[in-house]
Amino acid sequence: MALVRIDGxxxxxxxxxxxxxxxxxxxxxxxxxxxxxxxxGCGKTTLIRQIKPELTPAGTREGSITxxxxxxxxxxxxRAAAEIGFVQQNPDNxxxxxxxxxxxxxxxxxxxxxxxxxxxxxAEMAAFFGMESWFRSKTYALSGGQKQLLNLAGALAMDxxxxxxxxxxxxxxxxxxxxxxxxxxxxxxxxxxxxxxTEHRLEQVLPAADKIAVMERGRIISQGEPRETVRNLCRSxxxxxLFFGMSAPVRIFAALGREELPxxxxxxxxxxxxxxxxxxxxxxxxxxxKISAEPVLNAKELWFRYDAKGxxxxxxxxxxxxxxxxxxxxxxNGAGKSTLLSVLCGLNKAYRGKVKLDNGKKLCxxxxxxxxxxxxxxxxxxxxxxSDGDEARAKAxxxxxxxxxxxxxxxxxxxxxxxxxxxxGKLLLRDANVLLLDEPTKGLDxxxxxxxxxxxxxxxxxxxxxxxxxxxxxxxxxYADECAMMFDGGIISRGEPHEFFGGNRFxxxxxxxxxxxxxxxxxxxxxxxxxxxxxxx
Amino acid sequence: MEHGAxxxxxxxxxxxxxxxxxxxVAAIGLTxxxxxxxxxxxxxxxxxxxxxxxxxxxxxxxxxxxxxxxxLLIAIGNPLFNHRGATMLFMLFDQWITLEAICYGLxxxxxxxxxxxxxxxxxxxxxxxxxxxxxxxVAPNTALLITMTLRFIPxxxxxxxxxxxxxxxxxxxxxxxxxKLGAVMRRLSVLLTMSMEAAVExxxxxxxxxxxxxxxxxxxxxxxxxxxxxxxxxxxxxxxVCTAGRxxxxxxxxxxxxxxxxxxxxxxxxxxxxxxxxMFMGAILEMKEAAVWRSCGLTE
Numbered sequence: 001m002a003l004v005r006i007d008g009x010x011x012x013x014x015x016x017x018x019x020x021x022x023x024x025x026x027x028x029x030x031x032x033x034x035x036x037x038x039x040x041g042c043g044k045t046t047l048i049r050q051i052k053p054e055l056t057p058a059g060t061r062e063g064s065i066t067x068x069x070x071x072x073x074x075x076x077x078x079r080a081a082a083e084i085g086f087v088q089q090n091p092d093n094x095x096x097x098x099x100x101x102x103x104x105x106x107x108x109x110x111x112x113x114x115x116x117x118x119x120x121x122x123a124e125m126a127a128f129f130g131m132e133s134w135f136r137s138k139t140y141a142l143s144g145g146q147k148q149l150l151n152l153a154g155a156l157a158m159d160x161x162x163x164x165x166x167x168x169x170x171x172x173x174x175x176x177x178x179x180x181x182x183x184x185x186x187x188x189x190x191x192x193x194x195x196x197x198t199e200h201r202l203e204q205v206l207p208a209a210d211k212i213a214v215m216e217r218g219r220i221i222s223q224g225e226p227r228e229t230v231r232n233l234c235r236s237x238x239x240x241x242l243f244f245g246m247s248a249p250v251r252i253f254a255a256l257g258r259e260e261l262p263x264x265x266x267x268x269x270x271x272x273x274x275x276x277x278x279x280x281x282x283x284x285x286x287x288x289x290k291i292s293a294e295p296v297l298n299a300k301e302l303w304f305r306y307d308a309k310g311x312x313x314x315x316x317x318x319x320x321x322x323x324x325x326x327x328x329x330x331x332x333n334g335a336g337k338s339t340l341l342s343v344l345c346g347l348n349k350a351y352r353g354k355v356k357l358d359n360g361k362k363l364c365x366x367x368x369x370x371x372x373x374x375x376x377x378x379x380x381x382x383x384x385x386x387s388d389g390d391e392a393r394a395k396a397x398x399x400x401x402x403x404x405x406x407x408x409x410x411x412x413x414x415x416x417x418x419x420x421x422x423x424x425g426k427l428l429l430r431d432a433n434v435l436l437l438d439e440p441t442k443g444l445d446x447x448x449x450x451x452x453x454x455x456x457x458x459x460x461x462x463x464x465x466x467x468x469x470x471x472x473x474x475x476x477x478x479y480a481d482e483c484a485m486m487f488d489g490g491i492i493s494r495g496e497p498h499e500f501f502g503g504n505r506f507x508x509x510x511x512x513x514x515x516x517x518x519x520x521x522x523x524x525x526x527x528x529x530x531x532x533x534x535x536x537x
Numbered sequence: 538m539e540h541g542a543x544x545x546x547x548x549x550x551x552x553x554x555x556x557x558x559x560x561x562v563a564a565i566g567l568t569x570x571x572x573x574x575x576x577x578x579x580x581x582x583x584x585x586x587x588x589x590x591x592x593x594x595x596x597x598x599x600x601x602x603x604x605x606x607x608x609l610l611i612a613i614g615n616p617l618f619n620h621r622g623a624t625m626l627f628m629l630f631d632q633w634i635t636l637e638a639i640c641y642g643l644x645x646x647x648x649x650x651x652x653x654x655x656x657x658x659x660x661x662x663x664x665x666x667x668x669x670x671x672x673x674x675v676a677p678n679t680a681l682l683i684t685m686t687l688r689f690i691p692x693x694x695x696x697x698x699x700x701x702x703x704x705x706x707x708x709x710x711x712x713x714x715x716x717k718l719g720a721v722m723r724r725l726s727v728l729l730t731m732s733m734e735a736a737v738e739x740x741x742x743x744x745x746x747x748x749x750x751x752x753x754x755x756x757x758x759x760x761x762x763x764x765x766x767x768x769x770x771x772x773x774x775x776x777x778v779c780t781a782g783r784x785x786x787x788x789x790x791x792x793x794x795x796x797x798x799x800x801x802x803x804x805x806x807x808x809x810x811x812x813x814x815x816m817f818m819g820a821i822l823e824m825k826e827a828a829v830w831r832s833c834g835l836t837e
Contacts, residue, residue: 052745054741054744054745055741055744055745077747077750078747078750078751081744081745081746081747081750082747085745086741086742086745088738088741088742090735090738092692092735093734093735093738093739093742094738094739094741094742095688095739095742096684096685096688096739096742096743097681097684097685097688098665098666098684098685098687098688099666101756101758102666102684102756105756106743106746107746107747108754108756109677109753109754109755109756110743110746110747110748110749110750110751110753111747111750111751112750112751112752112753112754113754114754115754115756115757118754118756119756119758122756136758138691139688140688140691140692140695151742154746155745155746158746158747342702345706347702347705364706364707365706367699367702367703367706369699371731372696372699372700372702372703372704372727372731373703373706373707374727374730375723375726375727386707412730412734426707427706427707430707430708
């Protein structure tokens with residue numbers, strides 16, 4: 001018998017005009033790993049919140065949901081709290097207490113368990129997740145990845161049968177995201193806890209999932225075994241929006257018209273070798289970058305540390321940015337990327353080295369949390385605030401950023417992509433033409449990324465210069481004019497993306513990992529597919 | 538216990554919170570109860586030694602930057618404004634300065650300084666989690682509220698800094714006073730909106746884990762080990778001796794109209810010994826711990 005059975009439910013939010021869920025049905029079996037995917041705003045969060053009674057939003061629901069054979073409405077509240085764990089998107093806001101050990105115990109305290117029982121359970125959790133070294137830390141001192149791992153452990157400490165995760169990696173960098181998803185995989189495989197997860201990073205979740213369900217506009221349009229479901233999706237007319245979200249192996253093989261779609265880089269490599277035999281493509285030739293103009297932003301040998309006795313965070317970092325250029329700054333955690341941005345925009349001052357900005361240029365930084373820029377109650381209000389009350393200018397900006405349908409929405413109700421665009425719009429209305437972006441693609445789905453990229457490219461054409469710090473290798477490969485790598489407080493290499501990634505074996509895109517030897521120089525799925533097509537003809 | 542901060546309070550911090558609490562109640566309570574030059578001086582000396590070992594010389598010196606002016610203020614102020622006492626020394630601004638008032642000023646300045654130094658030690662040892670453990674079971678929801686507040690403060694600080702940076706990006710650095718006021722108002726309103734949004738998610742996270750389901754227990758990591766028991770017994774018995782002595786009349790000095798105290802006999806000596814033991818117990822235990830580390834060649 002299924003652990004959770006959702007049977008043809010419709011759901012309408014209180015006060016909303018149309019339904020948010022239409023005839024949605026889904027089954028989750030004991031110990032099953034289920035991935036729920038779909039573009040932002042398609043109703044994923046609404047659906048998974050129906051299964052957690054404490055968090056079900058206000059509204060009317062038709063159809064039935066059962067948990068372990070019991071209607072979810074009449075499920076014992078104690079059972080619901082303990083057996084159905086829930087992890088949300090924001091690592092910070094979910095943490096309730098000030099110490100790690102206390103946070104682990106929070107749910108168990110709520111259950112009124114004795115100190116002895118809690119002590120054992122907390123110890124088990126710390127050991128399972130390898131938290132011993134930060135067990136006694138204060139929660140605010142943790143990294144984002146550690147915080148989210150703590151939230152996961154806090155839910156797991158209650159000994160759940162089902163774990164629901166709502167885009168748990170949206171605010172994490174790729175390394176932390178990988179660690180978190182690995183932990184989720186372990187919980188599923190080693191403990192047999194059923195998992196229901198919504199996630200944009202399909203490349204890592206797809207191979208682990210037993211079942212995927214795809215949503216669009218409140219409906220579940222397809223569900224089943226991952227390989228098969230992905231194949232059906234790629235074959236049907238739904239390719240456009242969802243196809244962008246597929247991982248590189250799937251996209252390459254779907255573009256080549258193959259029936260059998262690999263889900264991992266390894267399988268794709270082997271599949272490509274089988275397909276092509278000994279054939280090899282000519283190295284991809286890419287036109288040299290057109291950047292020739294004088295730099296508008298030029299920083300030479302910047303040295304910076306946060307306090308006099310601390311270690312240097314920037315050690316002679318050089319960077320220059322030209323008009324019309326989109327540059328992506330890559331690098332690991334703690335390499336000093338965000339610090340470099342803060343020095344470039346003047347929030348911090350380098351103790352050696354100078355930042356030079358051309359006359360007539362205005363430099364602005366988009367903070368990692370774009371909401372810090374929002375001061376008004378509506379989208380139009382935000383833009384009017386930045387245009388000093390000039391409604392025509394504000395509306396023209398909204399038009400340009402595809403926000404015109406959202407004038408009366410609250411800025412906090414926007415999707416991730418819309419939030420980014422609104423924040424950039426505010427800066428543009430302040431006449432910013434040199435933009436520094438800190439992780440602009442964090443938490444965006446593939447389609448929103450594409451929209452953002454198109455907008456950024458458009459701005460560059462009009463003469464803006466953009467420097468984006470990102471962990472998103474695929475984004476950089478596809479859209480950047482130039483990539484720079486930061487390591488140990490300095491820029492260690494920079495160049496046109498093909499030249500930058502083409503030679504790397506590890507720090508590169510999945511497409512390049514798959515086809516680096518058969519189609520040299522290709523760094524995006526599209527390039528790999530077109531090169532291989534030529535070979536196969 | 539602070540993550541990354543210098544950890545000094547080794548011996549005391551590891552004791553059971555009830556023992557730490559009992560010790561501080563004894564030390565501070567006895568200092569307050571005994572109005573005697575010897576008692577005040579011993580308490581100040583013991584507290585300062587303890588503070589130096591717990592918090593380091595630099596931090597202790599910082600405390601003294603505040604304690605010294607206060608000491609002088611009281612020691613000088615008392616004879617200037619208080620003219621009780623039989624032994625008149627000289628006239629100042631047409632007022633008699635008395636020996637008794639000078640002595641009383643010195644002793645109360647010393648007592649107050651000692652209490653401030655002891656409270657500085659208290660803060661170092663009795664972290665929020667220990668306090669909450671001691672009083673959490675009485676009022677679990679209040680305890681949770683305090684915990685959440687402590688968690689919330691650093692987050693609020695960080696958010697405020699981020700918002701200030703964003704605001705500078707958008708509007709530049711405010712120059713005039715009116716601009717500055719406007720900027721502060723805007724920042725506050727953004728901070729409020731962000732915090733409210735965060736609070737909704739925190740509330741969800743609490744409900745998801747069954748908040749309000751049963752009467753909360755309060756979890757802790759403390760154990761009442763044999764060492765804690767031994768120290769507790771010592772603290773209680775020494776405090777009992779001092780209390781008995783104080784009730785009998787030792788450890789107290791009358792200042793007005795004339796300075797008077799009981800002669801030091803066997804009873805007085807016993808109380809003095811117990812008092813010294815209480816005041817220096819903290820410092821001696823910390824020193825012993827440091828010596829153990831040194832002798833094992835494990836100094837930091």
